[in-house]
Amino acid sequence: MSNEKANYFDLVYQVVREIPPGRVCSYGAIANYLGLKSGARMVGYAMNAAHTLSDVPAHRVVNRQGRLTGKHHFETPTRMLELLEAEGVQIVNDQVQDFENRFWDPEKELGF
DNA sequence: GTCCTGACGGTCT
């Protein structure tokens, strides 16, 4: 938390790591929390490297539409879906059900 | 050193 030397990737990892089970977050929300409001792409890019880490639940991070855009980057295209369902998140057609209710905002939960 | 791509998002047409 007090790692000022934390790189952009590390910042993303920390936020994603704070995402509680059964909840999902959007790239834009993380980007906004980090100050990159329009840098959602960077968040997704960071997630690409995060997928190599076991401490970063990248499967809990979806796009603004609640859609599993990055599922294809997992070991298997269904890995992300399986992990989310295992946590209680219902996925239909690669889309999170009740996404609004399961949305986890770092600024709101962690407190800006 | 330059060009392109990338797990997104918002706005315009």
Add this chain to the structure above:
DNA sequence: CAGACCGCCAGGA
């Protein structure tokens, strides 16, 4: 309402 384009920053070729 839906589709397309541009903008954000960083890393790789």
